[in-house]
Amino acid sequence: QVQLQESGPGLVKPSQTLSLTCTVSGGSINSGSHYWTWIRQPAGEGLEWIGRIYIRGGTNYNPSLKSRITISEDTSKNQFSLNLSSVSAADTAVYYCARETISGSIWYFDLWGRGTLVTVSS
Amino acid sequence: DIQMAQSPSSLSASVGDRVTITCRASQNLANYLNWYQQKPGNAPKLLIFAASSLQSGVPSRFSGSGSGTDYTLTISSLQPEDFATYYCQQAYNTPRSFGQGTKVEIK
Numbered sequence: 001q002v003q004l005q006e007s008g009p010g011l012v013k014p015s016q017t018l019s020l021t022c023t024v025s026g027g028s029i030n031s032g033s034h035y036w037t038w039i040r041q042p043a044g045e046g047l048e049w050i051g052r053i054y055i056r057g058g059t060n061y062n063p064s065l066k067s068r069i070t071i072s073e074d075t076s077k078n079q080f081s082l083n084l085s086s087v088s089a090a091d092t093a094v095y096y097c098a099r100e101t102i103s104g105s106i107w108y109f110d111l112w113g114r115g116t117l118v119t120v121s122s
Numbered sequence: 123d124i125q126m127a128q129s130p131s132s133l134s135a136s137v138g139d140r141v142t143i144t145c146r147a148s149q150n151l152a153n154y155l156n157w158y159q160q161k162p163g164n165a166p167k168l169l170i171f172a173a174s175s176l177q178s179g180v181p182s183r184f185s186g187s188g189s190g191t192d193y194t195l196t197i198s199s200l201q202p203e204d205f206a207t208y209y210c211q212q213a214y215n216t217p218r219s220f221g222q223g224t225k226v227e228i229k
Contacts, residue, residue, distance in 0.1 A: 037218075047166065047209060049218040062217040063123070096165055106172045107213045108156045112165035 002027035004097050004113035012091075012120050018084040022097030022113060029078045030055050035100035036080045037109065038071060040093040048093075052100060053080055087120045094118075124148050124212050128221035134229040141197040143224045145210035150190050154214040157186055157195045160223075161206045169208075170195065200226070 008020035022036070029036065038050040051061035053071045061069045070083040084091060095118055099111040125148040135141050145155065153173040158166035168177045170186035173193055183198045197204055205228055210221040 046222045047211075047220040049216075049220070052216075060216045064217075098165075103171065103175075106154055106156075108168055108171040109158070109166070109211070110168050110177070112167075115165055 002099070002111060004099065004111060006095060006097050006113045006116040008116060008118070010117060010119060012087055012118060013122050014088055014120055015086055018082070018087050018091060018118055018120070020082045020095055020097075020116065020118070021079050022081070024078045024080075024099075029073065029080065030075055033102050035060075035107065036071075036073070037098045037100050038082045039096045039098055039109075040091075041096070041115075042093040050082065050084075050095075089120050092118065092120045123217055124151070124214060124219050126210055126212055126219050126221040128208075128210055128224050130224060131222065132225040132227060134227050135200050136229045137200055137202055139200045139229075141200050141204075141226060143195045143208055143210075143226075145188075145193045145195070145221050147191045147193075147212055147214075149214075151193075151212050151214045153189060154212060155186075155188065155193045156211045156213055157184075158209045158211060159204075159206045160209065166209060171213075197226075 003025045005023045012018045035052040037052040053059045068085045073080045094115040096115045097113045098109045100107050101110045127146045129144050155173045157170040160166040174186045185196045207223045207225045
C-alpha cells in the first residue's frame, strides 16, 4: 500500500527558504502515470495547488508562486521535495504532498500525505 | 487560470437529508472535474472523478453530475460521518484549482 509522508521544519523565518520532503513508501516514485504534487492549505481556508513533478519528465508550477518554487526528485531515496524561497507570513499553511493519477483521460489526486504545518515567523 | 466557485459556502442539514452542492467553473471543463471530502485535521479524500465516477470504496449515496461549467455533488441520505467540508477541483489544465469549499454541518 503506497503511502506519502511529509517532513521538514515546522518553523521558518521570514525571507528564508521553506524546504519540505515527501517520502513515498510501499511503491516506487518511478512507477509512471503519476504526477507528484504539492498542495497547501492555510488554517481555515481552501486548498491551493503549488506545483508538480513528473519523474524525469519535468515540472509545472502555479504562476502565482512560480518565481519562488522549485520542486525536485530524488529517485534513489524515493522522495520529492519542495523549496519555497523568500517566505512571508502568507506562506503559513499545512503543506500536503499528493499523488495525481490518470484514469482514462482524467487526472485526480488519489493519494495524500497527512500534511505538515509550516509556520513562518521570526 | 480557471476559477472555481462553490455554493453554498456552508449548509446545515440533518441525518437522512438529501444534500446538493454546486460547483461552477469559469470555463468549460468537459467533465474534468473531481470532488473531495475533508474532515478536520485530515487530508482531503477523493470521492468522485470525471464529474460522475465514484472512487472505489466510496459509498453509493455520493453521486456527481453536470457538464460544461456546472457540476453537482449529491449526498442522497446524509450520514453522521458525512459532516465535513467538500471541495470541487478542476483537472482541465494547470494550474489545478479548487473551489473554496462547502462545509456541511449538523442541524
